[in-house]
Amino acid sequence: MGRARMTSGEIHPAMRATLEDVARMAGVSLATVDRVVNRREGVRAKTVARVEAAVAKLGYRADVAAARLARGQTFRFAFVLPTGSNSFMTNLSEQVRRTAEWLASQRGFIDILHVDVFDPDVLARTLEELSPAYHGIAVIALDHPRVRAAIDDLAARGVAVVTLVSDAPSARRLHYVGIDNPAAGRTAATLMGRFLWGRQGSVAVVAGSLSLRDHTERQFGFHQILTSEYPDLVVLPVLEGRDDSERTRVLTAELLSRRSDLLGIYSCGAGNRGIAEALEASGRARDVVWIAHELTQHTQRFLVRGTIDAIINQDPGHEARSAARVLLAHCSGEPISADQERIRIDIFLRDNLP
Template sequence: MTEGATQPVLRATLEDVARAAGVSLATVDRVVNRREGVRAKTVARVEAAVAKLGYRADLAAARLARGQTFRFAFVLPTGSNSFMTNLSEQVARTADWLAGHRGFIDIHHVDVFDPDVLARALENLSPAYQGVAVIALDHPRVRAAIDELVARGVAVVTLVSDAPSSSRVHYVGIDNPAAGRTAATLMGRFLAGREGTVAVIAGSLSLRDHTERQFGFHQILSSEYASLSALPVIEGRDDSDRTRDLTAALLARHADLRGIYCCGAGNRGIADALEASGRAREVVWITHELTEHTRRFLVRGTLDAVINQDAGHEARSAARVLLAHCSGEPISPDQERIRIDIFLRDNLP
C-alpha cells in the first residue's frame, strides 16, 4: 500500500463482536436476534460491543444461511400506456437487485380497468407468492381479493393507484389529490385570468389515482379561479385512439375551451387532436408522467406541463417494502415517500 493511502473500511462481523465482548458466537447470535436465555449483564456487554464496532447485520447473508427466499408477483396493466410500459421495465430492473437479496419477481399483465378480470387474476395467483404489488382498482371485488390474499398471509402493496379500505400493508405512489391541486394551480396561472372552460380527461374513474387527481383539480379550480369552469370528466381508458376522438369532439363543441387536464394517459391522442384543430398553442394542456411522448410534446410546445412520478423509485420502493414486511424488518418512511415532480420544457432532465 502506498504512503498516505487509506486503509479499507471492513464491515464488522459477528465474530468481531464476540471477540470484543468476550463471549461465544452463539451468545452474540442470541442477543442480536433478540432471543431469550442470555443474562442481562452479558446482553449489555454484547450491545456495547455492537455499538463500538458499528456492527450491522447482513440480512441477505442471514437469509442465505437460513435458505430463505421470497417470491413476489407484480400485477401490472396490459396495453400501450407509456408510463406503465416504463414501470414494467423498471420492475424488471428491480428484479435484478432483488435477486441479490434472495427475492424474486414475476410480472403478470392484466386488464386493470376491469374489476372482475383484475380480481380473478389476484384470486388465481400461485400460493408460492409471499408478496404482491398491484395497480389497484378501488372496487369491492378487487378489495375482497386483496383482503383474501392478506388473510392467507400474503403481503399486498398497492402501486400507483390505491385501495385504502382494503387490508393492503402499504401504498406506493404519489399524493394524488395534491397532484391534482398542483395541476389546477398551474392551469390557473398559465391562463392568467382568461375566461372559458377546461376539460378533464381521466383514464377511468374506477382508478382511485385518477379520481383523486380530478377531485384535487376541481377543488382548486372552483375555489381560486372563478373565470374558469371545468367540464364534466370524460373517460378515455388510457387509450390514445379513444382519447383522440374525445378530444376532437371537445374542441369542436367548445369554442371557449381554454385548457385540458389529462389525469390519466392517452396523451398521443390528445396531441393529435390539438395539432389537427390548429389550436395546439392556444389551449393550455397539462398531463401526467414524463415519457418519450410527453417529452416530445413539451419540446414541440403542444404540451405545457407534466406532473411526474418516478417509476423507478416506485418499483424499487414496492420491492423494498415487500421484502421488509416478509423479513420482519422496518422500513424508512422518508425513503419510501414518492415525490411529485413538475416538468416544463425548460427543466427537462
C-alpha cells in the same frame, strides 16, 4: 489477507463489522452474540448489555441476505401491471424488471403479470387465482368492491399486498407506493390557473377511468382548487379515455369541435398521444393550455414542441424499487424508512427537462 485495524483494536471504518468482531470486543462466544442479535432468550442481562454496546461501537449491521442464504430462505413476489401501450406503465414494467435483478441478490424473486386493470372482474380473478407460492403482491389497484375483497382475502392468508401507483385504501393492503394524488391534482390546477390568469372559459379533464383511485383523486384535487381559486374557469365533466390513445383522440376531437371556449385540458391519466393528435389537427395546440402526467418519451416530445405546457411526474424506478423493498422488509421482519419510500411529485417544464 488480514482485516485492516485501527491501533485501538477496532476495525477500520471502511470495513464492515462482523459477528466475530462483536464477539471479540464483547469477550463472549459467537453463539452468544448470535442469540443477542436475533433477540433469542437465555442470555444474562449484563452479557446482553456488553454485546449491544459492542454492536453500537462497531456499527455492526446484520447481512440479511447472507442470513437468508444460510437459512435457505427465499421470497417470491408477483407484480400485477396493466396490459396495453401506456408509456408510463411500459416504463414501470421495465423498472420492475431491473428491480428484479437487484432483488435476486437479496434472495427475492419477481414475476410480472399483465392484466386489464380497468376490468374489476378480470383484476379480482387474477388476484384470487394467484399461486399460493407468492409471499407478496404489488398491484395497480382498482378501487372496486370485488378487488378490495380479493386483496383482503390475500391478506387473510398472510400474503402482503402493496398497492402501486393507484390505491385501494379501505382494503387490507400493507402499504401504498405512489404520489399524493389529490396534491398532484391541486398542483396541476394551480399551474393551469396561473397559465390562464385573466381569461374566461372552460377547462376539460381527461381521465383513464374514475374507477382508478389515482385518477379520481387527481380530478378531485384539480376541481377543488380551480373552482375555489379561479372562478372565471369552468371545469367540464370528466371524459374517460381508458388510457387508450385512439379513444382519447376521438373524445378530445369531439370536445374541441363543440367547445370554442375551451382554454385548457388537464390529462390526469394516459392516452396523451391521442390528445396531442387532436390538438394539433385542430390548429389550437398553442391556444389550449395542456397539463399532463408522467414524463415519457412521448410527453417529453410534446413538451419540447410546446403542445404540452407542464408535466406532473412520478418516478417509476423509485416506485418499483420501493414496492420491492417494502415487500422484502415485511417478509424479513425488517423496518422500512418512511422517508426513503415517500414518492415525490415532480413538475417539468420545457426548461428543466432532465
